[in-house]
Each structure stands twice: as structure tokens, then as C-alpha cells.
Amino acid sequence: MPLYESVFIARNDVTQQQVEAIAELVAGIVAEQGGEVKKREYWGLRGLAYRIKKNRKGHYMLLGIDTAPAAMQEAERQLGLNEDVLRVMTLRVEAIDEAPSAILSRRGEERERDRGFRGPRPPGRFSSGRRERGDEREEFRARPRDEMADPSMGGEE
Secondary structure (H helix, E strand, O other), X not given: XXXXXXXXXXXXXXXXXXXXXXXXXXXXXXXXXXXEEEEEEEEEEEEEEEEEOOEEEEEEEEEEEEOOHHHHHHHHHHXXXXXXXXXXXXXXXXXXXXXXXXXXXXXXXXXXXXXXXXXXXXXXXXXXXXXXXXXXXXXXXXXXXXXXXXXXXXXXX
16 A cells, blocks of 8 residues: 655644544544554644744644555545644655654754753854954053153143
């Protein structure tokens, strides 16, 4: 049987359990036709690139499915009829990768990384704008005492 990867986005005001129930609906449709869901990944509540039906965020779910084309069409039809589902995208693939998707592996790397100390700032254009070396501008150089006392130089008498 052909292999498919299907991603759907559910509205942001539904719970994760309701998103799992939608995935179970798809799994039930596929199982009736003799197929199976081989991979299921919940990507979480993520921001959308643009508003869809007045939603700025959505719950993302990836399903790796091994089923007949008729069952996949029925599953897509049912997802399209569900009012909690904003978008569906299904692709036919050669193989379903059992490893975590790029979305989940990137999220794992972010958790491992310490967000506190990021190390010293590199020198150069990233500095604060203050010069590390002595300031060479004339107004900041110390003037000799006798220059300050000379009335022609603007000092006090």
C-alpha cells in the first residue's frame, strides 16, 4: 500500500486531547480500510505565518500513514469537514521515517541549550560603542596644568 505523510492544523482554542481525538478519527478511518498509522507526532501550539479563520496560532499534528488511496481520500474529506481543523496537507512519500521529524529534533536541541549565559561578546562591531583603548580625542586628553592657568588659553586667572 502507498505511504502518506499528513499534517493538519487545528484551532488554537481546542485542547491537546481534542487534537489527539481528531488523529484517532483519522486512524479509525484508515483502520477500517485495512491501513495503519505508523507515525504520530504532536508538534504543539505554534504560530501561523498568517491568520487563518481569525486564528494566529494552531495545534500541529503529523501522521505517517500506510493505507489505500481511497481511505486517504476519505480521511482528508473528514478532516476538511471538521470545523476544528484549519488546514490539511497530505503528501505521498517513498518511506516513513521513524526518527523524530526536524520540528521535534530542533525543539529538543533548544531544550538542551542553556539559555542563561551566552558567553563573552566577540570583539569588533558587536561592542557597546565605547572604545576599549584610551580615547584619542583632544577634548578628553588631560591638559597640562600650566596650560590651564594661561589666560590666553581660556583658563582662570
